[in-house]
Each structure stands twice: as C-alpha cells, then as structure tokens.
Amino acid sequence: MKPAIPDATQFLATVLRDDIMPQLTGFRAGNVGMAAAMLDMVAEQWDGAAARLHAENKVLRALVARCAIHFGQTPPLTPDEEDLRISSLTRENEVLKTHLIDLHAAIEADDSAVAGALNSEIWDFLRSSVESQRISSANF
Amino acid sequence: MRDITDSALSTYLAKRFPDWRDIAISNLERLPLGASRETFRFDLAYTDEAGAHQDKLILRRDPPASNVDSDRRHEYLSYQAIYGHGVPVPRMILLEEDASHFDGAISLAEDLRGFHNSEYQLQEPAWKDRLPRVSQQMWSTMGKLAAVPCEALDLSFMVPATPENTAMQQLDYWEGQLDANDVGPEPVTRAAIRWLRANPPTPAQKLAMVHGDFRAGNFLYDDEGTLIAVLDWEMAHLGDPLEDLAWSMARVFSFGKDERRSGLAPREEAIAIWENASGLRADPDRLHWWELMMCVKGQAIWNSCAHAWGAVETPFVIHAYAAWWLRNAQDRAILELMGKL
Numbered sequence: 001m002k003p004a005i006p007d008a009t010q011f012l013a014t015v016l017r018d019d020i021m022p023q024l025t026g027f028r029a030g031n032v033g034m035a036a037a038m039l040d041m042v043a044e045q046w047d048g049a050a051a052r053l054h055a056e057n058k059v060l061r062a063l064v065a066r067c068a069i070h071f072g073q074t075p076p077l078t079p080d081e082e083d084l085r086i087s088s089l090t091r092e093n094e095v096l097k098t099h100l101i102d103l104h105a106a107i108e109a110d111d112s113a114v115a116g117a118l119n120s121e122i123w124d125f126l127r128s129s130v131e132s133q134r135i136s137s138a139n140f
Numbered sequence: 141m142r143d144i145t146d147s148a149l150s151t152y153l154a155k156r157f158p159d160w161r162d163i164a165i166s167n168l169e170r171l172p173l174g175a176s177r178e179t180f181r182f183d184l185a186y187t188d189e190a191g192a193h194q195d196k197l198i199l200r201r202d203p204p205a206s207n208v209d210s211d212r213r214h215e216y217l218s219y220q221a222i223y224g225h226g227v228p229v230p231r232m233i234l235l236e237e238d239a240s241h242f243d244g245a246i247s248l249a250e251d252l253r254g255f256h257n258s259e260y261q262l263q264e265p266a267w268k269d270r271l272p273r274v275s276q277q278m279w280s281t282m283g284k285l286a287a288v289p290c291e292a293l294d295l296s297f298m299v300p301a302t303p304e305n306t307a308m309q310q311l312d313y314w315e316g317q318l319d320a321n322d323v324g325p326e327p328v329t330r331a332a333i334r335w336l337r338a339n340p341p342t343p344a345q346k347l348a349m350v351h352g353d354f355r356a357g358n359f360l361y362d363d364e365g366t367l368i369a370v371l372d373w374e375m376a377h378l379g380d381p382l383e384d385l386a387w388s389m390a391r392v393f394s395f396g397k398d399e400r401r402s403g404l405a406p407r408e409e410a411i412a413i414w415e416n417a418s419g420l421r422a423d424p425d426r427l428h429w430w431e432l433m434m435c436v437k438g439q440a441i442w443n444s445c446a447h448a449w450g451a452v453e454t455p456f457v458i459h460a461y462a463a464w465w466l467r468n469a470q471d472r473a474i475l476e477l478m479g480k481l
Contacts, residue, residue: 025169026170026171026172027171027172030457030458031457031458034458034461035461037465038457038460038464041464094324097324104330105330126327126480127481130328130468131472135465135468135469137465138392138472139392139393139397140391140392140394140476
C-alpha cells in the first residue's frame, strides 16, 4: 500500500492529536487521544511484526523442542512455514508459549544441570521476546 | 447500553424521590476517567419541603463487561466506610442497584470540581516545583489509610482476610482473573506466579483497608499540589497495607518514564514518606513480594481489558489502548523484579 502504512498511520495520529483532539473535551477528547496513541503503536510495530514473529517462532520452536526432549516428550509439530499472515504466526506463537509455560514449570522443579541450562535459555528467550516488543511510548 | 440522558435521569429521580419537584438536569458530560466504569458529571436542581437545592454530582455506571470484577455496591460502601476517617473522599449520595433503570447499576456522589486528577499534567514543566508536595500528599495519605484501624470501619461487606492469608488470597484471586480473562499465554507472568507461591511473605504487620488502585491519576489535587480526595475505590479490600505502597511503585505507572515512582518521587523517598505517615515499616523482602504480586495483578487487569474488548457490542477505546500499551511494559517490570532484565 502507498503511502506506506507506518507513514500514513503516524500522520493520522498527528492529525487526531493536534487538529481534532483540541476541539473536543472530556470523554471524546480522551478517546481521540488514545486512538492517536494506538495509531502510533501500529506505525511503530507494523513493518517488523511478521518478521519478528517468524524469527521468534523459529527460536521458540527449537527451545520448546529441546525442553520437551529433555523430558522424553514429543516436540510440537512444525507448522506451515509458507503461512506468514500475522494471525497465523501469532497463533503458532501462542501454541508454543503455552507449551513453554508447562515446560518451564517442569524445568524449575528439575535439579539437573541440563535443566539449569535450559532454565537460563528460557529466561534469555523471554527477555529477548519482551525487549523485541517494547513500545517507545511505554512508561517502562 | 442506552445513553445516560437528562430526561432519563430526571425521570428516575422523580420516581425515586416523589417529594422532589421541578427536577432539572444540566451540563451532563461523560468524563474520561478509568477503564472499568463509565463516569458522568451533571448539575441537579430540585425543590422539596426544605426549599430549592442545587447540587453538582458524579454518576458512575457499571458496564456490561469490565476489566475489573467489582460492582457499584462494593465501591459505594468502600467510600462510605472510609469517609470521615482522615482520608479525604467525596461523599456518597445514592446507590441504585436495579440495573433496569440505566442498563447497569449506578451510584451518585458529590462532585468536587475545580481540581485536577491528571497524572500526565504532573509531568509538565510547570508542575515540577510542586511535585515534592504532591508526593508528600500522596504517600502520606496512603500511609494514613494504612494506619486506620480496621475495627473502626464498617468493612463487613468485604471478603474477610487475616494477616496470614491475605498474600495468598490476593495471589489466588488475581491468578483466577488471569485464567478467567485469558487472551493468550503469559509465560513471564506465570513464572512470576510460581515464584510468588514458592516464596510466600511473612504475615502482614497489620490488616488495613487497602485502596487497591492508589496512584497518580486516582486522586484530586489543587493548584498548590494539595491532595483533595482519593478516588476509584472499586478494588478496595481488606489486606496488607504494603499492597498499596507496592502498587504505587509500579514501573507501568512511572509516568515520567524515569526512576520517579508514579512520576512523582524516587522509590526510597516515597517509601520514607509512607513509613513516617503509617507508623509501619516497609520490610524490603515483603515489599518486593508485593511489588511482584502487583505486577501479576496489573497483568491480569490488562488481559481483562483485552478480554472485555471482545466481550461487548460497543467496546471502550481504553480497553484496547490499555492492553496494547501496558502488557509488554508489565512483563518488563516483572523481569526487572525477578532479576532477569
């Protein structure tokens, strides 16, 4: 799409914030301000969202597989690599993270050195995942 | 939901108070307050046997779906319980629990006008010199609330708690909220929950009425930075007074995007003000437990926002905004508190 979605949404956010919002009061002004902030977030996240999810899913799938194998479980099936829609990548991400939660709990209860190393890997992954989704307007 | 209108309010008040005459509603306006309830302000004029009256009022209405599992009765009784006990709050006037009148229960309270409540305004350069006063006011009022003996308050409508069980009671409740409003896996928050269960805090120093959402943005202040009234008591409960202090320390409420908590004061300064006013000690280990616990509570609420968005015909913008803006920042705060950032 032209103009590019990040450019257009950022411009729309500016219009809402600087032109429309000052003409409103109370609840409506608040809604427009939040809508502008949401458009800013879309502008910031849009372009890299699919690439981020695709890359994260690859790392996560491998991590979940290593943890599953440690417990003698079958790793989750590999999804359709051709489907790069954000909704599909998000679904895959959520399936893998659901597995990760259970495996992380089991890893924490395992005193072995291998489990300790996997625990570190999980925290590294979680930190990396959170940092990659930082929003510039967030308070932290 | 049907709109709140002048005529709907007039009709309701005429039925509720048959001796009122010449009821007139004016300046009805919805306010941009909170994510969990609709808030309106209006002017009321009426005449009764005592003569003519003019009141400025706040109306809050329960929505069909909310990010907070509370109701009008609970908040109304919470305000009533603390009123007159050294923590300034608006006076409650009316509770209508029959949802048929306005498509949701409503409450009316006095409207304290001419003051500010914005947490963002406090970050403007013009307010910089007044922040020490606002900080002193906020955390000393919180400390005063912690010091109020529960026995002096009618809190019979609240879930009972003990100094020994309040921590796990809160953890159970907010984990339940996270489960009930599931919008996707939260591996960081679930790890925090496991840590909290494995490392329970020692019993609370005392039981207190906990506000549950005491932070910049939830109190009125005047031009000098004096706290006028504490608002939004819908999550009030019996519990550990450290809980309010921990909530106010939350990174997601650091509106200055720096080390100042609530966008007002550095952490140690805020704790010192609270300790001085409450007469209690903020034990570092217990405060850390509660800060992490408050991250779980926060994440449960932001997830509930996302869940509420999909649960109603006409969602609130703030539900989507809060979920987008806060979920990742909340995870970062958890990572920091767990030493993993």
